[in-house]
Amino acid sequence: MAIWLDQAAEGFGETFAAFLTTKREVSDDVNDVVKAIIADVRARGDAALADYSLRFDGIDFSDVPMRVTPAEIDEAAAKVAPEVMDALRLAAERIEKHHARQMPKDDIYEDALGVGLGSRWTAIEAVGLYVPGGTASYPSSVLMNAVPARVAGVERIVMVVPASGGAINPTVLAAAKIAGVEEIYRIGGAQAVAALAYGTETIAPVAKIVGPGNAYVAAAKRQVFGTVGIDMIAGPSEVLVIADANNNPDWLAADLLAQAEHDPGAQSILITDDAALGHAVMSAVERQLKSLSRSETAAASWRDFGAVILVKSLADAVPLANRIAAEHLELAVDDPDALMAGVRNAGAIFVGRHTPEVxxxxxxxxxxxxxxxxxxxxxxxxxxxxxxKRTSILRLGPEQLRALAPAAIALAKSEGLDAHARSVAIRLNLEG
Amino acid sequence: MAIWLDQAAEGFGETFAAFLTTKREVSDDVNDVVKAIIADVRARGDAALADYSLRFDGIDFSDVPMRVTPAEIDEAAAKVAPEVMDALRLAAERIEKHHARQMPKDDIYEDALGVGLGSRWTAIEAVGLYVPGGTASYPSSVLMNAVPARVAGVERIVMVVPASGGAINPTVLAAAKIAGVEEIYRIGGAQAVAALAYGTETIAPVAKIVGPGNAYVAAAKRQVFGTVGIDMIAGPSEVLVIADANNNPDWLAADLLAQAEHDPGAQSILITDDAALGHAVMSAVERQLKSLSRSETAAASWRDFGAVILVKSLADAVPLANRIAAEHLELAVDDPDALMAGVRNAGAIFVGRHTPEVxxxxxxxxxxxxxxxxxxxxxxxxxxxxxxKRTSILRLGPEQLRALAPAAIALAKSEGLDAHARSVAIRLNLEG
Incomplete structure (x- = not known):
């Protein structure tokens, strides 16, 4: 059973502050193991990958090639149900259209002095996409990572996915095919991250690694950061639903459980100004839990981290939401725009009762x-x-240099950097 | 003396590849020390800050307040030479104008289905700016970090700067004043990073920490990453100059030395298609080194990491530049635009002979x-x-939900996520 917090209760400030700092992840200290694996892959390349894949995934690269073949990808896609293929195609198309609008534009201009300034954007040349194995192997995540990379103009997208026991989820390969990813290796864990970062005989290194993974993958990404770029290190999922009295408790319960079923560390929170709705949602959650295939996971998440917060007015929900800074925020209220205007910290906002986070x-x-x-x-x-990534551009002629030189020289001297001052002064026969 | 690499020489490919992977930083393993300091600041707050400041900076907070007073900032600014104040003001104004153009715009729209989509940008609420003490305490860095934060709309900018022996560089305080930074604490090291990330009795926590620092500061930033955001972990500075024959070797030598004087680990590289120019620059570097106040640092950097690379043609410089991916790239050639078109990996490009990196x-x-x-x-x-940071927005009405539901349900089921499917289906009385 989730906790119930009441804004009107004494000590709410402290209770809420404590609730905010609840740790939802056990972070295993796997740094030493991961360090050794990375060093081994750097030293022995493919041979190390073969050893780890045999040991951890039970796959022998003398029987099966490390790289997934085009035929295998096609066969996998052919196995996927047509309605799932259609859904993947629809998703890919919508992701592509939305992300195309995000492309930043170059901005090259001259200022009043005639100084040329600018920002020029270029795609990262090669990106690695980590896809977990087993039940966390989500085709939707392949699209969410690969399609934006493709839209950005990344020429080489390399996918790694552990083939636990030899098998790769066919829907994952189908999603890769739809996203145009052709270079796929059946490797996983810290060894796959090391191979992407440093390269092996078979795998050319990439410049950035994205995608979710377990504690070993997360630790490996942290360790190779600097040699390559990485995306965020994502924790368990979370949703915050702000709801007024005019809601169907079953809809909200379903939304809370959709987060909870991801992970025992996931978190689902309801904020409402209506105590009756809060209680009704809690009952609905208990009822719906029974019929879920992942009910054990969802029940653990709801029991350990779920919360219903009763506020005096919906306006009071906004500052709490900003402190929670949820990954997903649903606004299931009559006037979502009024609340949305005050929301500052949220990964994504789902506006209105007909926009379930899913x-x-x-x-x-x-x-x-x-x-x-x-x-x-x-x-x-x-x-x-x-x-x-953005390259900044600066362009001066002799006249602009003359205009800016005195200030640059004054600052260089005040910082005790002689050679800096000279680099400007020497071009104008000034004293550096 | 820097190394000389010749593209025409046998084994150039291997030599260049080895040159690329040269380590220029000794990374002290200070993680355990830093971990203990962070834990102590979390546990004891201001008292821990007082202890460390006494021990490391020789400053006693029972004599001097931790927070720098407004009067102190004004007095510091009054001590700075007027031409330096003017230069700081000019720099701040130019940085502000340029960065104002970078503000991303919200993009809220409806697609063909009537689905509302969008990106909304909001400023981070509070940012901490680390400023190193001693000789690395650069007023220009205060402006480069604080002005963009101000332009972005960050309401609270907190500066920390260690007062080694009690003193803070007055020009640093003057730069803070010009940038509008009013909350300044005389603390430094891992303890200052911990205070910014977790807060103490005196210092409210921030959401992101930026700014350069030594190995302890860098390690602390890595350790608090996740609790707060951090900027990049910057290494020693570097410049790559691509130059044709028509250059004054003294200008280029001054540019190479301007990087070299920063740090023994800094790197200055010249790529040219003219051997005579390469030799002339090398001689000019030796000559100019003698008259620098930081000649020891610059000489060490040039000796250990400096390089002149002779290429057959200027076009050959471009792929090398993309592999080097220099922080600063100067194009001191007749037709810089021709080269610039091919450059993909560079932090900033300085175009033409009259744009010294400085x-x-x-x-x-x-x-x-x-x-x-x-x-x-x-x-x-x-x-x-x-x-x-960007919040994404999604808004569906009943009609849009009906259109997208089947695909969402198909994907949720294929991923084995029942509650996901139900969250959509339940709103339409569909089978989830």
Whole structure:
């Protein structure tokens, strides 16, 4: 059973502050193991990959090639139900259209002095996409990572996915095919991250690695960060639903459980100004839990981290929402725009009663890779911007240099940097 | 003496590849020390800050307040030479104008189905700016970090700067004043990073920490990452100059030395198609080294990491530049635009012979916080984007939900997520 917090109760401020800092993840310290694996892959390349894949995934690269063949991808796609293929295609198309609008534009201009300034955006040349194995192997995540990379103009997208026991989820390969990913290796874990970062005989290195993974993958991404770029390190999923009295409790319960079924560390929170609705949703959750295939996971998440927060007025929900800074925020209220105007910290907002968060997981068009664990206070969901980088441009002629030189020389001297001052002064026969 | 690489020589490919992977930083393993300091600041707050400041900076907070007073800031600014104050004001104004153009725009729209989609940008609420003490305490860096944060709309900018022996560089305080930073604490090291991330009795926590620092500061930033956002972890500075025969060797030598004087780990590289120019620049570097106040640092950098690379043609310089992915790239050639078109990986490009990189350090208007150590392959310099975050927005009515529901349900079921399917189906009385 989730906790019940009442804004009107004594000590709510402290209770809420404590609730905010609840840890939902056991972070295993796997750094040493991961360090050794990375060093081994750097030293022995493919041979190390073969050893780890045999040991961890039970796959022998003398029987099966490390790289997934085009025929295998086609065969996998042929196995997927037509309605799922259609759904993947619809999702890919909507993701592509939405993300195409995110492409930043170059801005090259001259200022009043005649100084040329600018920003030029270019795609990252090669990106690695980690896809987990087993039940966390989500085809929708392949689309959410690969399509924006493709839209950004990344030429080489390399997917790695562990073939636990030899098998790769065919829908994952179908999603890769739809997203135009052709370079796929059946490797996983820290060894796959190391191979992407440093390269092996078979795999050329990439410049950035994205995608979710277990504790080993997360630790490996942290360790190779700097050599390559990485996306965020995502924690368990979370949803915050703000709801007024005019809601069907069953709809809201379903939304809360859709997060809870992801992970025992997932978190589902309802904020409402109506105690009766709060109680009705709690009952509905208990009822719906019974018929879920992942009821054990969902029940654990709801029991350990679920919460219903009763507020005096809906306006009071907004500052709480900003402190929670949820990955997903649903506004199931009569006037969602009024609340939305005050929301500042949220990964994504789902507006109105007919926008369940799940639509955003799959076919809304927006990205489902979003900041978790309150990091929406300082970071954003995955977008085309994660696959491009900006080069700044400066262009002076002799006249502009003359205009700016005295200030540059004064600052260089005040910082004790002689050679800096000279680099400007020497071009104008000034004293440096 | 720097190394000389000749594209025409046998084994150039291997030599260049080895040159690319040269490590220029000794990364001290200070993680355990930093971990203990962070834990202590979390546990004891201000008392821990007082202890560390006494021990490391020789400053006693029972004599001097931790927070720098407004009077102190005004007095510091009054001590700074008027031409330096003017130069700081000019720099701040140019940085502000340039960065204002970088503000991303909200994009809220309806697609053909009538689905509302969008991206909304908001400023991070509170940002901490770390400023190193001692000789690395650069007023220009205060402007480069604080002005973009201000432009982004960050309401609270907190500066920390260690007062080694009690003193803070007055020009740093003057720069803070010009940038509108009023909340300044005389603390530094890992303890200052911990205070910004977790807060103490005196210091409210921030959501993101930016700014350069030593190995302890860098390790602390890595450790608090997740609780707060951080900017890049910058390594030693570097410049790549591509030059044709028509250059004054003294100008180029001054540019190479302007990087070299920063740090023994800094790197200055010249690529030219003219051997005579290469030799002339090398001689000029030796000559100019003698008259620098930081000649020891610059000589060490040039000796250990400096390089002149002779190419057969200027066009051959471009792929090498993309592999080097330099923080700063100067194009000192007759037709810089021809080369620039092919450059993909560079933090900033300085176009033409009259644009010494040093102008960008101070008064160009572009940011001088740029990706080092080849990270321009996957990341960008500091900009307004580092101080805002994007919330994505999705809005469906009943009609749009009906249109997208079947695909969402098909994907949810194929991923084995019952509650996801139900959350959509239940709203339409469909089978979930």
């Amino acid at each position: 639509i955003g997981d799959y076919v809304g068009g927006s990205n489902h890779v979003l900041p978790t664990a309150r990091s929406a206070r300082f970071s954003s969901g995955l977008s085309v911007l994660d696959f491009v | 102008i960008g350090d101070y008064v160009g208007g572009s940011n001088h916080v740029l990706p080092t150590a080849r990270s321009a392959r996957f990341s960008s310099g500091l900009s307004v984007l580092d101080f805002v």
